[in-house]
Amino acid sequence: MKLSARNILKGKVVSxxxxxxxxxxxxxxxxxxxxxxxxxxxxxDALGLKVGGEAYAVVKSSDVIVAVD
Amino acid sequence: MKLSARNILKGKVVSxxxxxxxxxxxxxxxxxxxxxxxxxxxxxDALGLKVGGEAYAVVKSSDVIVAVD
Amino acid sequence: MKLSARNILKGKVVSxxxxxxxxxxxxxxxxxxxxxxxxxxxxxDALGLKVGGEAYAVVKSSDVIVAVD
Amino acid sequence: MKLSARNILKGKVVSxxxxxxxxxxxxxxxxxxxxxxxxxxxxxDALGLKVGGEAYAVVKSSDVIVAVD
Amino acid sequence: MKLSARNILKGKVVSxxxxxxxxxxxxxxxxxxxxxxxxxxxxxDALGLKVGGEAYAVVKSSDVIVAVD
Amino acid sequence: MKLSARNILKGKVVSxxxxxxxxxxxxxxxxxxxxxxxxxxxxxDALGLKVGGEAYAVVKSSDVIVAVD
Known part of the structure; x- marks a missing residue:
């Protein structure tokens, strides 16, 4: 499945x-x-998420706020 | 200013x-x-965002979808 | 790819x-x-979306407002 | 009340x-x-939502991700 | 129509x-x-929004970030 | 920290x-x-939010629905 969401960040479940x-x-x-x-x-439960497993964080670009110091 | 948003990721503006x-x-x-x-x-304009500048991507945790292969 | 988003509605692109x-x-x-x-x-462009093609509308449950008459 | 949200889907509460x-x-x-x-x-409580009642699912178009197989 | 969104703020369209x-x-x-x-x-267009007209800003509570100085 | 979010409303925590x-x-x-x-x-906990304290409600403009009577 390909997603329109521009942000699909691969990582490891830590909690x-x-x-x-x-x-x-x-x-x-x-x-x-x-x-x-x-x-x-x-x-x-549906995804079987567990600490140590691989997962992606998916974020739509319209949900990203930008900040500067 | 401190934010309730759990995701505040520092980086560099590339476009x-x-x-x-x-x-x-x-x-x-x-x-x-x-x-x-x-x-x-x-x-x-208000933030003066320019390529090469430092910025943060701020995302509320309720806006993050999780995916697995 | 399996998604945490509870709403994945299959349909046809009409515009x-x-x-x-x-x-x-x-x-x-x-x-x-x-x-x-x-x-x-x-x-x-990345998804090659065209009128008549199959696609899914994906919505996170925290983005759904409920209304009654 | 008329809403700017483009997605107002009428249905029945099932849970x-x-x-x-x-x-x-x-x-x-x-x-x-x-x-x-x-x-x-x-x-x-405010809407008096109950299984079997009519309700609408309201979603802003900027909260809809599109996916393709 | 009654909405689950907790934030329905009445005002006047200024732009x-x-x-x-x-x-x-x-x-x-x-x-x-x-x-x-x-x-x-x-x-x-659908709402006929015009400067000077009455309107409501509707926000779901899960879309509100809290900040402190 | 300056935010791209167009809505930063100052107020007092009441609950x-x-x-x-x-x-x-x-x-x-x-x-x-x-x-x-x-x-x-x-x-x-991270923000130390307490009834009576000052705080800001921050909302991205793409999360605001407009309604009219």
Whole structure:
């Protein structure tokens, strides 16, 4: 499946924390750079997400804010 | 200013393309890993974004989709 | 590729309108039900989107508002 | 009330699952096509959402990713 | 129509700028506080948005970032 | 830090409700106008958000829907 989302960053799952309905998953996409995602618990199960597994962080370009110091 | 957004990735602006009202800005956050952002032309001017400058890509965790192969 | 996004609706592309940097793509996901997507022109080209082709509309559950009359 | 959101899909609520603060609501918008929404528990109460009731799934076009096989 | 979106801020349209496909609309929701929205040109026409008219800025709570100095 | 997000509304925190992983924070940005934000519990702690404190509600213009009566 190819996606229109311009940002598809490959990495390794470093943490999976399930809440009541929402889970937080952290993916290390480069040494020292980690992306946190909030997804449904249901998705964690459907994808079989586990610490140490490979995963992608996918972000639509319209959801990226730019900042400068 | 400190942000609730969990993802604040520092990098270098590698391209700025203005459209009629919307601009696309690319930030290299690691060697070979670039994030594309769609922001208003107005923001490009307000932040003084230029190729070669430092910038951050900011993403709320609820806007990150996770994918696996 | 499997996605955490809970909403992956298959349909047929019924219109592709490119702007200066942003394109609008309409996908008919059921008889009489069309979903409009705003994506980059770049993505339209990368996916080879054309009227009549098959495509999916993908939406994260946190981006769905619920309304009642 | 008329909305700028281009996607307003009418359907029937088929499930409401409340979490600690976030609820997941599923709306069947066509035979076999269900949209999942993550909204606040507060909204579930304010809208009086119940299984079997009519509801709309509202999605802004900038939140729709397009995918192809 | 009642919405699950927790933020529905009433105001007056103070500017409408159409681009190639995307328009920017500014709504003054309080004295000196203006909200900018990026919507499709199509929506501007569908809603008949004009400077001086009443309008609401609608934002889902999961799209609000919090910041502190 | 300067942000590309066009909407940065200053106000006072009037409520902080933590859930299992997601918290809801309300910020009064004008007399009688409150913005609700859904952020991670982690962010509430990182920003030291407390009732009575100053905070900003930050919203990207592409996340603002416009509505009319």
């Amino acid at each position: 999976v924390e399930k809440g009541a309905t929402t889970a937080h998953v952290k993916i290390e996409i480069a040494s020292g750079q980690t992306i946190t995602s909030a997804i449904t618990n249901e998705s964690v | 700025v393309e203005k459209g009629a009202t919307t601009a696309h800005v690319k930030i290299e956050i690691a060697s070979g890993q670039t994030i594309t952002s769609a922001i208003t032309n107005e923001s490009v | 592709v309108e490119k702007g200066a940097t942003t394109a609008h793509v309409k996908i008919e996901i059921a008889s009489g039900q069309t979903i409009t997507s705003a994506i980059t022109n770049e993505s339209v | 409401v699952e409340k979490g600690a603060t976030t609820a997941h609501v599923k709306i069947e918008i066509a035979s076999g096509q269900t949209i999942t929404s993550a909204i606040t528990n507060e909204s579930v | 409408v700028e159409k681009g190639a496909t995307t328009a920017h609309v500014k709504i003054e929701i309080a004295s000196g506080q203006t909200i900018t929205s990026a919507i499709t040109n199509e929506s501007v | 902080v409700e933590k859930g299992a992983t997601t918290a809801h924070v309300k910020i009064e940005i004008a007399s009688g106008q409150t913005i609700t934000s859904a952020i991670t519990n982690e962010s509430v």
